[in-house]
Amino acid sequence: xxxxxxxxxxxxxxxxxxxxxxxxxxxxxxxxxxxxxxxxxxxxxxxxxxxxxxxxxxxxxxxxxxxxxxxxxxxxxxxxxxxxxxxxxxxxxxxxxxxxxxxxxxxxxxxxxxxxxxxxxxxxxxxxxxxxxxxxxxxxxxxxxxxxxxxxxxxxxxxxxxxxxxxxxxxxxxxxxxxxxxxxxxxxxxxxxxxxxxxxxxxxxxxxxxxxxxxxxxxxxxxxxxxxxxxxxxxxxxxxxxxxxxxxxxxxxxxxxxxxxxxxxxxxxxxxxxxxxxxxxxxxxxxxxxxxxxxxxxxxxxxxxxxxxxxxxxxxxxxxxxxxxxxxxxxxxxxxxxxx
Amino acid sequence: xxxxxxxxxxxxxxxxxxxxxxxxxxxxxxxxxxxxxxxxxxxxxxxxxxxxxxxxxxxxxxxxxxxxxxxxxxxxxxxxxxxxxxxxxxxxxxxxxxxxxxxxxxxxxxxxxxxxxxxxxxxxxxxxxxxxxxxxxxxxxxxxxxxxxxxxxxxxxxxxxxxxxxxxxxxxxxxxxxxxxxxxxxxxxxxxxxxxxxxxxxxxxxxxxxxxxxxxxxxxxxxxxxxxxxxxxxxxxxxxxxxxxxxxxxxxxxxxxxxxxxx
Numbered sequence: 001x002x003x004x005x006x007x008x009x010x011x012x013x014x015x016x017x018x019x020x021x022x023x024x025x026x027x028x029x030x031x032x033x034x035x036x037x038x039x040x041x042x043x044x045x046x047x048x049x050x051x052x053x054x055x056x057x058x059x060x061x062x063x064x065x066x067x068x069x070x071x072x073x074x075x076x077x078x079x080x081x082x083x084x085x086x087x088x089x090x091x092x093x094x095x096x097x098x099x100x101x102x103x104x105x106x107x108x109x110x111x112x113x114x115x116x117x118x119x120x121x122x123x124x125x126x127x128x129x130x131x132x133x134x135x136x137x138x139x140x141x142x143x144x145x146x147x148x149x150x151x152x153x154x155x156x157x158x159x160x161x162x163x164x165x166x167x168x169x170x171x172x173x174x175x176x177x178x179x180x181x182x183x184x185x186x187x188x189x190x191x192x193x194x195x196x197x198x199x200x201x202x203x204x205x206x207x208x209x210x211x212x213x214x215x216x217x218x219x220x221x222x223x224x225x226x227x228x229x230x231x232x233x234x235x236x237x238x239x240x241x242x243x244x245x246x247x248x249x250x251x252x253x254x255x256x257x258x259x260x261x262x263x264x265x266x267x268x269x270x271x272x273x274x275x276x277x278x279x280x281x282x283x284x285x286x287x288x289x290x291x292x293x294x295x296x297x298x299x300x301x302x303x304x305x306x307x308x309x310x311x312x313x314x315x316x317x318x319x320x321x322x323x324x325x326x327x328x329x330x331x332x333x334x335x336x337x338x339x340x
Numbered sequence: 341x342x343x344x345x346x347x348x349x350x351x352x353x354x355x356x357x358x359x360x361x362x363x364x365x366x367x368x369x370x371x372x373x374x375x376x377x378x379x380x381x382x383x384x385x386x387x388x389x390x391x392x393x394x395x396x397x398x399x400x401x402x403x404x405x406x407x408x409x410x411x412x413x414x415x416x417x418x419x420x421x422x423x424x425x426x427x428x429x430x431x432x433x434x435x436x437x438x439x440x441x442x443x444x445x446x447x448x449x450x451x452x453x454x455x456x457x458x459x460x461x462x463x464x465x466x467x468x469x470x471x472x473x474x475x476x477x478x479x480x481x482x483x484x485x486x487x488x489x490x491x492x493x494x495x496x497x498x499x500x501x502x503x504x505x506x507x508x509x510x511x512x513x514x515x516x517x518x519x520x521x522x523x524x525x526x527x528x529x530x531x532x533x534x535x536x537x538x539x540x541x542x543x544x545x546x547x548x549x550x551x552x553x554x555x556x557x558x559x560x561x562x563x564x565x566x567x568x569x570x571x572x573x574x575x576x577x578x579x580x581x582x583x584x585x586x587x588x589x590x591x592x593x594x595x596x597x598x599x600x601x602x603x
Contacts, residue, residue, distance in 0.1 A: 061415035109474035123472040137433035137481030160522030162507040180523030210401030211428040
């Protein structure tokens with residue numbers, strides 16, 4: 001096979017498929033073990049300094065913020081974060097001092113809400129290094145490769161671009177068509193958090209709405225922490241096996257944390273909390289503001305429940321339920337500024 | 341145009357005109373890969389006017405929605421309103437790669453004469469950027485694999501450049517045949533650029549950006565002043581048809597908070 005070109009980016013999260021098989025043999029088991037624990041235990045047990053971390057969900061959608069806040073609280077350090085469209089989560093982890101490297105598909109921005117001061121400051125000052133570029137489609141195919149147990153996935157993205165030049169991919173001559181094809185290295189992240197609406201105590205998960213790339217990411221993960229709105233009976237799972245999106249045998253921890261994706265959107269349950277996101281966007285414009293925000297919302301509370309009370313409790317969640325169902329108007333500080 | 345006319349406040353804004361112009365590119369019974377902001381409005385507008393059976397696809401997983409209100413994000417539940425499927429990124433990126441997507445929308449901080457786009461960094465070097473931007477997101481995927489891409493962005497001399505500093509998303513790279521040589525699908529590439537000043541296409545032979553129509557009240561000089569490369573300007577350039585008052589009312593209905601269209 002002829003290699004035509006090689007990206008200069010750092011190869012992150014790649015493992016020889018045989019090495020990964022061995023890791024699975026040594027560390028995973030389909031035994032029916034009750035995996036319920038609290039977020040403090042899950043994070044201290046399964047997240048190590050220096051890990052390659054990916055958060056399930058996408059952007060501000062269905063991201064395990066219970067996991068994000070706890071990693072910051074426990075002062076996890078030197079993480080390599082996969083910016084598979086990681087924005088608010090990435091921003092907070094950077095603000096919390098947890099991140100040293102990023103592989104970026106989409107980060108340091110908040111879509112319509114604007115660019116991220118905290119993430120940009122860190123990259124522009126050199127505090128955080130972008131070690132490789134990739135595309136969103138490319139990232140999820142890296143996880144597909146990791147899930148499939150193969151070393152790479154051939155694709156037709158990134159060809160001809162500088163995104164490829166700064167990626168960890170390679171271009172070869174396709175032995176069938178003779179045309180250039182981009183090989184994306186597979187990725188098995190050290191640790192992944194996925195927030196779901198329902199799962200049983202063994203980790204069998206049902207997910208409503210779009211899957212984004214969580215089907216592939218869950219199966220590619222070495223350590224998988226599931227945070228869930230509620231824990232349901234195993235019988236419910238077995239009565240509706242077609243609803244299972246993540247099988248429990250690949251899950252390491254089940255953490256029941258209602259509203260655990262706040263301030264991001266949870267399909268059918270709650271919309272983005274734009275007031276909380278907006279306050280972060282304002283405060284994080286300065287280092288001091290960032291620290292202040294962390295002291296109030298992360299270090300100043302003992303757990304997720306206390307945080308939730310601080311941001312408005314059940315009344316706020318009822319309002320966000322109504323916005324999700326088109327029954328209340330969206331309030332967003334960044335939107336008010338846009339209108340002026 | 342007399343001075344009195346130029347001082348009149350029209351019933352539409354440049355943003356309204358860009359959204360409606362983008363929607364006109366989208367034909368009925370075709371498919372489009374949609375990103376956040378104006379592209380969403382343009383696709384929704386097309387569905388509610390001339391293209392009721394426009395198939396809308398979002399990278400995060402929604403397939404074929406008939407949205408009633410502008411989503412904030414491409415993964416927002418609003419992207420699934422009356423959709424035919426709530427699927428996945430693998431599914432939808434594969435649709436694009438396999439050739440099911442007619443159009444894709446793109447934006448950028450910089451575009452060049454071949455329609456290459458930069459959304460990665462401005463100034464400094466990649467290792468030490470002056471301004472770090474978000475990166476590709478789904479743009480490289482859309483720009484690589486959708487058949488025809490439509491670029492919507494604000495035009496300024498610093499944004500319409502001869503050569504982008506970083507090709508985040510490929511246009512025609514360095515000219516005719518370059519996409520195919522790089523291994524990108526044949527017959528794909530940018531077909532339109534829509535700015536607040538005019539609408540541009542790409543010359544069939546040279547793949548260079550070419551002015552196609554000029555917005556009402558804009559002069560050729562203004563177009564030139566806001567472009568840093570040698571733009572192809574034909575002798576007879578028609579004026580862009582402005583949106584109708586009903587069109588503007590529909591835009592406001594689709595985006596009641598003014599998230600993408602402003603006031």
